Amino acid sequence: MEKKIPYKIYLNEDEIxxxxxxxxxxxxxKPAPLLNPATHTPMTFEDLRPVFCDExxxxxxxDNTAYFDIPEEIYSFYKMYRPSPxxxxxxxxxxxxxxxxxxxxxxxxxxxxxxxxxxxxxQAYYAKKQGLKGVTTETGAGxxxxxxxxxxxxxxxxxxxxxxxxxxxxxxFRREVMRTYGASVTPxxxxxxxxxxxxxxxxxxxxxxxxxxxxxxxEVATENEGYRYVLGSVLNQVLLHQSVIxxxxxxxxxxxxxxxxxxxGCAGGGSNLGGLISPFMGEKLRGEKxxxxxxxxxASCPSFTRGKYAYDFCDTGMVCPLAxxxxxxxxxxxxxxHAGGLRFHGMSSTLSQxxxxxxxxxxxxxxxxxxxxxxxFARVEGILPxxxxxxxxxxxxxxxxxxxxxxxxxxxxxxLTGTGYFDMMAYQKFNDGxxxxxxxxxxxxxxxxxxxxxxx
Amino acid sequence: MEKKIPYKIYLNEDEIxxxxxxxxxxxxxKPAPLLNPATHTPMTFEDLRPVFCDExxxxxxxDNTAYFDIPEEIYSFYKMYRPSPxxxxxxxxxxxxxxxxxxxxxxxxxxxxxxxxxxxxxQAYYAKKQGLKGVTTETGAGxxxxxxxxxxxxxxxxxxxxxxxxxxxxxxFRREVMRTYGASVTPxxxxxxxxxxxxxxxxxxxxxxxxxxxxxxxEVATENEGYRYVLGSVLNQVLLHQSVIxxxxxxxxxxxxxxxxxxxGCAGGGSNLGGLISPFMGEKLRGEKxxxxxxxxxASCPSFTRGKYAYDFCDTGMVCPLAxxxxxxxxxxxxxxHAGGLRFHGMSSTLSQxxxxxxxxxxxxxxxxxxxxxxxFARVEGILPxxxxxxxxxxxxxxxxxxxxxxxxxxxxxxLTGTGYFDMMAYQKFNDGxxxxxxxxxxxxxxxxxxxxxxx
Numbered sequence: 001m002e003k004k005i006p007y008k009i010y011l012n013e014d015e016i017x018x019x020x021x022x023x024x025x026x027x028x029x030k031p032a033p034l035l036n037p038a039t040h041t042p043m044t045f046e047d048l049r050p051v052f053c054d055e056x057x058x059x060x061x062x063d064n065t066a067y068f069d070i071p072e073e074i075y076s077f078y079k080m081y082r083p084s085p086x087x088x089x090x091x092x093x094x095x096x097x098x099x100x101x102x103x104x105x106x107x108x109x110x111x112x113x114x115x116x117x118x119x120x121x122x123q124a125y126y127a128k129k130q131g132l133k134g135v136t137t138e139t140g141a142g143x144x145x146x147x148x149x150x151x152x153x154x155x156x157x158x159x160x161x162x163x164x165x166x167x168x169x170x171x172x173f174r175r176e177v178m179r180t181y182g183a184s185v186t187p188x189x190x191x192x193x194x195x196x197x198x199x200x201x202x203x204x205x206x207x208x209x210x211x212x213x214x215x216x217x218x219e220v221a222t223e224n225e226g227y228r229y230v231l232g233s234v235l236n237q238v239l240l241h242q243s244v245i246x247x248x249x250x251x252x253x254x255x256x257x258x259x260x261x262x263x264x265g266c267a268g269g270g271s272n273l274g275g276l277i278s279p280f281m282g283e284k285l286r287g288e289k290x291x292x293x294x295x296x297x298x299a300s301c302p303s304f305t306r307g308k309y310a311y312d313f314c315d316t317g318m319v320c321p322l323a324x325x326x327x328x329x330x331x332x333x334x335x336x337x338h339a340g341g342l343r344f345h346g347m348s349s350t351l352s353q354x355x356x357x358x359x360x361x362x363x364x365x366x367x368x369x370x371x372x373x374x375x376x377f378a379r380v381e382g383i384l385p386x387x388x389x390x391x392x393x394x395x396x397x398x399x400x401x402x403x404x405x406x407x408x409x410x411x412x413x414x415x416l417t418g419t420g421y422f423d424m425m426a427y428q429k430f431n432d433g434x435x436x437x438x439x440x441x442x443x444x445x446x447x448x449x450x451x452x453x454x455x456x
Numbered sequence: 457m458e459k460k461i462p463y464k465i466y467l468n469e470d471e472i473x474x475x476x477x478x479x480x481x482x483x484x485x486k487p488a489p490l491l492n493p494a495t496h497t498p499m500t501f502e503d504l505r506p507v508f509c510d511e512x513x514x515x516x517x518x519d520n521t522a523y524f525d526i527p528e529e530i531y532s533f534y535k536m537y538r539p540s541p542x543x544x545x546x547x548x549x550x551x552x553x554x555x556x557x558x559x560x561x562x563x564x565x566x567x568x569x570x571x572x573x574x575x576x577x578x579q580a581y582y583a584k585k586q587g588l589k590g591v592t593t594e595t596g597a598g599x600x601x602x603x604x605x606x607x608x609x610x611x612x613x614x615x616x617x618x619x620x621x622x623x624x625x626x627x628x629f630r631r632e633v634m635r636t637y638g639a640s641v642t643p644x645x646x647x648x649x650x651x652x653x654x655x656x657x658x659x660x661x662x663x664x665x666x667x668x669x670x671x672x673x674x675e676v677a678t679e680n681e682g683y684r685y686v687l688g689s690v691l692n693q694v695l696l697h698q699s700v701i702x703x704x705x706x707x708x709x710x711x712x713x714x715x716x717x718x719x720x721g722c723a724g725g726g727s728n729l730g731g732l733i734s735p736f737m738g739e740k741l742r743g744e745k746x747x748x749x750x751x752x753x754x755a756s757c758p759s760f761t762r763g764k765y766a767y768d769f770c771d772t773g774m775v776c777p778l779a780x781x782x783x784x785x786x787x788x789x790x791x792x793x794h795a796g797g798l799r800f801h802g803m804s805s806t807l808s809q810x811x812x813x814x815x816x817x818x819x820x821x822x823x824x825x826x827x828x829x830x831x832x833f834a835r836v837e838g839i840l841p842x843x844x845x846x847x848x849x850x851x852x853x854x855x856x857x858x859x860x861x862x863x864x865x866x867x868x869x870x871x872l873t874g875t876g877y878f879d880m881m882a883y884q885k886f887n888d889g890x891x892x893x894x895x896x897x898x899x900x901x902x903x904x905x906x907x908x909x910x911x912x
Contacts, residue, residue: 008535008536010469013466079464080464080838091610109565111838111839111840111875112838113877150838153834153835153836153838154547154836154838172880172884173629173877173880173881173884176880176881176883176884176887177840177877177880177883179883179884179887180830180831180834180835180840180883180887181834181835181840182835374636375636378609378636378637379609379636379637379638380609380610382536382567382568382606382609382610383567384567384633384636384637419567421569421629421633421877421878422877424628424629424632424633425629425632427632427633427635427636428628428629428632428635431632431635431636
């Protein structure tokens with residue numbers, strides 16, 4: 001009964017990175033700027049400050065500064081749950097009988113249950129520092145809303161969350177967590193905003209999308225004094241804060257002279273993927289190292305693998321700036337049988353540019369395969385993974401099985417972004433054998449692409 | 457905006473205790489032995505081994521060995537999530553404006569979400585070592601069942617869980633977690649066992665109790681070859697394994713020369729309380745130190761504060777040995793509005809003896825106060841606590857507020873046993889203001905006491 005156990009690489013508390021890394025600084029081809037939706041000119045600091053906190057706008061627009069100091073208050077908060085574990089998945093390797101070495105960076109061991117807290121606490125901090133009353137946001141699967149509610153509660157800020165209706169219904173308990181932390185939660189689209197009412201009129205009976213919820217949250221932020229809007233993914237500022245994941249992972253690997261061959265992250269708007277890969281991508285951009293970097297997205301919401309690289313609205317209500325990105329069109333709404341997060345119609349501009357430049361590849365996976373991987377992982381590694389994270393698990397298992405065929409001893413690093421405690425309705429469907437897959441048809445996508453804005 | 461942050465006392469991995477501590481070794485008045493329900497003679501090794509694993513029976517019956525080595529396989533597993541954090545609750549202290557210093561030992565940062573894993577992995581290990589096919593058990597709130605499912609999955613053992621019906625209904629997602637780990641879950645009482653059918657006949661429409669579920673699990677274990685029964689609380693063996701909580705807490709406090717004045721644990725069957733207080737109680741028993749040790753139980757299931765100290769059945773079906781303990785009677789079933797765990801009708805024999813000898817005190821709290829404390833704690837400390845753990849939070853806050861009145865700078869240590877992610881239905885009731893309390897009447901208890909077995 002000798003058993004290998006998952007084994008953690010420990011960093012000391014003083015090895016938590018003291019600065020965030022901005023991958024844009026090392027990109028020769030910078031991501032295309034956000035455009036004003038009316039004039040199609042690049043958004044300036046003054047354009048963005050009614051929507052976002054000042055300090056965050058600066059971070060958003062700065063393509064050149066490579067490192068930003070992590071403010072002391074945020075660093076202190078990080079110490080509550082960081083360094084996060086980097087785990088060698090011995091049990092999974094043994095189960096797969098693969099010569100590959102599998103590592104995962106586990107971001108679910110904080111009380112909000114996901115990596116989202118890394119940016120939530122930063123954004124709440126800057127809002128508090130600016131003397132704001134509160135913030136508004138959207139949430140899909142609920143991880144971002146949970147993290148933000150917790151961060152706002154910590155800094156005593158009001159927090160108004162618009163939650164994608166389908167998630168609100170599939171995950172009633174997520175709402176209660178946010179309420180317990182003192183946030184208000186509204187299912188989106190709602191009739192509490194102008195844009196929500198407009199969307200409900202155009203798409204009656206819609207199950208909602210992140211794009212809708214963003215429009216509503218932005219409206220409430222800009223029409224209430226002392227409020228700003230905050231976002232858990234897509235934006236450059238979020239990738240900046242999330243770089244702490246990759247920096248820590250790299251520090252731990254470096255400490256033991258381990259170099260990954262493949263780096264795998266799940267991709268929705270890009271918060272985890274961008275954060276995990278940042279320092280590795282930096283080395284690749286500077287020509288110091290080569291890595292096989294893989295984005296994994298749901299086949300039901302395939303922005304990288306089937307989207308267009310074009311300027312598009314970040315929201316359904318078309319009130320937000322235009323971003324150049326891989327997009328399915330701002331009217332795209334994932335099929336209601338899609339269980340997890342990763343449901344944004346677009347993708348981070350920075351990651352889109354890197355993908356466009358051939359610096360990473362992308363694959364899509366169907367959700368029944370994702371849950372099969374999640375179950376296999378849970379049974380051997382003990383952690384009940386979030387469906388989002390399980391996209392990365394699924395791809396990591398596939399790569400490890402390829403190594404089994406070829407005999408290669410590749411080192412695989414993947415991001416395990418969070419836990420699945422609030423996803424048990426989806427797990428139940430999988431356990432009962434009634435989970436289904438959905439892949440949008442070409443016709444659906446063409447219809448959605450037809451509504452892309454015309455930008456020169 | 458200067459903020460103090462919760463601060464963790466770190467132990468190194470090699471400071472995880474290498475032995476469990478058996479508090480019975482230091483007790484002058486040993487706990488009364490388990491009795492054969494038919495003959496009223498003390499249960500022997502041979503009597504118990506059809507029910508429990510051999511090694512666990514030895515631990516159960518050994519009142520004299522002070523320390524047991526933790527087997528290497530269990531120690532390796534512990535390293536996956538231990539040392540668990542000992543946190544100074546600065547934010548809570550600040551919120552309460554108390555001069556008291558509050559520390560909590562947080563056992564929810566493992567993937568099963570509670571302290572139950574400490575004993576589950578030990579019991580699964582001994583079952584595997586004995587070459588068994590599987591184990592059976594009961595679960596109330598679901599924490600034990602979750603931990604055991606995970607432990608069995610790790611050792612590739614079959615796991616059959618009987619889950620108290622009211623919890624099964626209030627917490628459908630708990631069942632799915634257990635199923636995801638590969639366990640089978642049956643609501644109890646069920647018609648799948650003789651004793652279950654008997655109970656259903658006697659108490660039609662019952663919402664179940666731990667006592668019922670234990671009877672069913674024991675029947676299945678003893679009637680299927682290669683199976684044994686395992687239990688997550690009450691027993692001496694469980695307190696032994698859980699002593700790792702107290703030993704670690706004490707090691708961390710000692711490292712920084714901190715001596716607690718008050719030690720507070722929530723109490724159902726006694727697994728967490730017994731584990732947390734063990735080494736401190738040892739010092740008290742040996743006359744080395746004095747501590748104010750406090751058990752906190754639900755007012756709806758008040759075995760310490762309103763129970764009788766008498767021999768009673770551990771289960772409703774009266775198939776188990778008799779234990780001398782503070783008990784509400786084996787037929788006692790907590791009101792259905794009782795949301796959390798801590799629903800066992802009796803209490804660990806060891807803790808009962810210690811309480812009887814005046815070495816600790818006990819209080820009971822109503823659930824609306826418990827959830828108010830839970831919410832307050834979550835908002836400042838960031839952790840969403842389990843209702844069970846929140847009994848201890850509630851008492852710790854009360855003690856801290858007393859210090860505020862008197863100006864005393866007492867040091868309070870309490871056990872935060874787990875997270876409340878699967879208790880959101882109860883949180884929702886609290887958030888909506890519709891949660892109610894229930895205190896059993898004297899008549900109800902008298903009726904239940906009337907069925908206590910007559911033992912000389």
